[in-house]
Amino acid sequence: MRNELKSLFEPESIAIIGCSPDKKKIGGRPLDYLLKYGFLGSIFPVNPNYEIIEDMQCYETIMHVPSEIDLAIIALPQKLVLHTFLACIKKNVKSVVIFSAGFSELGEDGKKDQEQITALAKKHHIRVLGPNCLGLFNSSKRMYATFSTILENEEPLPKGKIGFVSQSGAFGSHVFTLARQHHIGFSHFVATGNESDIDVADCIEYLVHDDKTSVIACYLEGTKDGKKLINMFKLAAQKKKPIVLLKVGKSDVGMQAAMSHTGSMVGSDSVYDTIFKQYGVYRAETIDEFIDVANAFAQLPRMKGDRVAIFTVSGGVGIMLSDQVIENGLTLPETPKEVQRHLKSIIPIAGVKNPLDTTAQVSYMPTLLEDFMKAVLESGQYDAAIVFLGFSGLKPDSLATKLTSLMHMKQQFPDIPCVMVTLCNPEAKKLIHESGMVLNEDPTRAVKILSAVNELRKSKNHLEEMSADEGVRVPLDRINQFISYSSKKALTEFQSKQIVSHYKIPITVEQLALSPTEAVESANSIGYPVVLKGMSPQILHKTEKGLVQLNINSDQEVKDVFNHLKTIIQNEEEATFDGVLIQEMINDHSIEMYVGAKRDPIFGQMILVGLGGIFIEVFKDVSMRKAPVSPKVAKEMVEELKASQILKGFRGKTQYDVDSLCNLISQFSFVISMQEGVLEEVDLNPIMVFEGRKGVKVADALMKLS
Structure with missing residues (x-):
């Protein structure tokens, strides 16, 4: 895939079809940007109405261009797109960006035209971005194939390690502009539009292999191919490239809006949420969090634990930060006693237990902040630090001293992520960014940043999924029993349990x-x-x-x-x-559990675990994963339940056979994954989980067929 998309992301030659000498027009902006930022390749304007544009020969059609073309940009009215695309195919153009709107987003006629483009692209092995898209850029190649106004600013573009993929061009432009205001740069920007061919998953695959990208940020409304998206999440995890994702469409209204916008299948938000967690994707809830976390993943070292040290010039802010650190799943260990005594010897009025309050004296003692941080971090008891400096970023002299101290600490403790918090003017933001420090003006967002870095550390690698040979081994004639009942939509309990019993799942x-x-x-x-x-x-x-x-x-x-x-x-x-x-x-003492399956239209079979009987509906205490899962992941699912305390033997009660339950969950997950197209829904409820090591039994079951 990387080689297939190289012509799109790293073209040596670009033809702009519908090129214009007017820099304000859609066909004029990409030419202006390519020239202004110094594109490292050849540019060929195409427009029958001009002979020369910007001192370059302008060609009547793409067929008149004398050279091979890696990338063609189509900036024409919708009615001319299909004819032009056919000319690109005849010219053996390798990839195409279609700015033009008026396709599947507008109704059936546009949808038919888009489907024709998709079919032609597959048949002739030409990659298409769009239609109805804002385009893309690659900062290292100085390649800006977009008509967005975000590049009209004459200021130099900040360089960065974040590859940004967005299904919405306007949203992408908004995020790009906010990031730029904070001096956060992107390695790549791509808006996928209607995704007639290239989708978000394709772009993730390219960015995973790109050596200029260390973090991938995605705005997602939906996907048409859940399996491909999961495979890209796995690939990113294998290559240790974190993904930060903002997924919209949680509510019914939001889902309908997303469907009409991209034409993608949006699906159940709870399933998306499960997929993200299962494959180590960090889901941001707001634009601020999206930008903060992507930047933190690109700039900060990985945390080795959850222990945070807070350095502050305000006792009140220190208390607030302490509460928020704990609320976000981090810990706040007390400063070691010997370190406390040392810090008190430096400044007796300081708060030294953690949070560490240097008081206003930090403004009068130039080395105070550095002395405190060095003593605390040298103890080896902390994995991350937050430094709250009030409004130092508004006072150049004060900022310079403190920034020097923080830079010394960064050099001395390169494995300890540190987030700096201070109010800033634009000059201070630029100075801090150039120093390599991670800055936020909001203490709450600073805590969220470290919480996200900690989540990245904790995210389990779920890629140990067993192959079918390692999972369930069942003769084909047994599998075909599913099909023999296919004349009925639902199977009886007896039929359902007879089937699962063939997979070594114990039944009554x-x-x-x-x-x-x-x-x-x-x-x-x-x-x-x-x-x-x-x-x-x-x-x-x-x-x-x-x-x-x-x-x-x-x-x-x-x-x-x-x-x-x-x-x-x-x-x-x-x-x-x-x-x-x-x-x-069954009279033996047991706990009733539920294990079920539901086929999601996008991601396929999902496995669910919860307390059994009627309690699955009453308490809605459910854990979910994409099937299949190993016994290890099944145990994680059980431990996520509030009801897990009962299984462990609450308040001295006898423990129940969790290991047998987890083996059943794993075995069952392979059953449903092997029958992806046959099973619509399965409930094993209740499953009797007995005390000690007495095993489990399925007491009731229900299967619905597709």
Whole structure:
């Protein structure tokens, strides 16, 4: 993919079709930017209305350009795009950026034209960015193939290590401008528009391999290919390139707006959230957080632990920062006693326990901040630091002294991330940025930055997913049992449990009876007491219809209950009677758990774990992952539940067999992942988890087929 997109991101030659000598027009801006910033390649203006533009020959059509073209920019009205794109194909252009709007975002006619472009691109192996896109730039190549006004400012563009991909050009321009005001630069900027061909996942893959990019920032509304996006998240994790992502469309209204904007499938936000966490993607909630965290990941070293030291000139701010550090999952260890004594010898009125309050004396004792920081950080008890300096950034003399101290500390403790907090004027911001320090004017945002860096440290590597050979091994004839029931939308409990039992998932002892006589024989074979359940694929919730009867203790009672259950089913309109399930009555002490699966239309099979019975709906205490998962990840899922304390033996109670539960979760996750296109939904509920090491049993199950 990197080689396929090289012509787009690193072109040696660019043709601008619809080029204009007017720098304010869409066809004029890319030419202006390429010349102004010194593009390292050849430029070919194309427009039949001009012979010369900016002292360069202007060609009538792309076919008249005498050289090979890596990248063609189409800046023409929608009605001319398809004909021009066909000419680019004939010219063997390697990649195309289509600025033009009027495609899938406007309705069916535009959608058909866009689909034709997609089909042609695939057929002729030409890569397309857009249509309806703002374009892209690559700062190291001085390549600016965009018509955005964000580059009209004459000031030099800050260089950076952040590769930025946005599905919205306007949003991307806004973020770029905010970042620029804080002297934060990007290695690349790309707006994907309607994504007829190249999408966010493609761009992530390119940036993962780009040596000028260390962090990838993404604005996402939705995706059409969840599997490809996950693979790119995995690749970024393998290459140790963090991804910071702002995903919109949480609410129903927001989802509808995102769908109409990009044409991407937006899907359930909870599933997106799960995917991001599972594959180590940091999800920002606001634009400020998005920019702050991307910059922090690019500039700060990785934290080795969660211990924070706070240095402040304000006792009140120190207290506020302390609260927020704890609220954000970080720790605030007290300063070692010997260090406290040393600091008191320097300035007796200082607060030295952590937060460390140097008081206003820091303005009169030039080395005070450095002395405090050195003594504390040398103790080896801290993994990160926040330095609050009030409004020092508004006073040049005061700032210079403190910045010198912070630079010394950065050199002496290069593995300890430090965030500087002070109010600043534009000159101070530039000075601090050039020093390499990470700055924020808001103490709360500074804490969030360190919390994000800590989350990056903690994010587990979930890439140890086992192959099918390491997971479930099932003969093909067993797998095909799914298909044999495909004439029915839902399977009965008996059918569902028979299927999962073939995958070495333990179920209750049970037999299906089609007559009262068979029911009695089954009950005697299993042993009293027993449970009787009426089976009908049209009745999914048996308890609500009175189709579950517990503690049946005699042959006559079995016959009577059998007939009663059969009558209930036969009286239900359009319900078919599939027999009565005779099941062992479980009296051993156990905890009821739920394990389920739901096929997401974008990301495929998701596995869910929670407290069982009716409590899954009451408490909504659920953990979710993309299937399949290993027993190790299954254990993480269980431990995420509030109910996990019960399983561990709350207040001296006996522990339950969590290991067997985790093995079942993992095994089940392989079952559903192997049947991606067959299973719509599966519930194993309840699963009886027994005490000690007595194992687990699935007591009820429901499968819905696609």
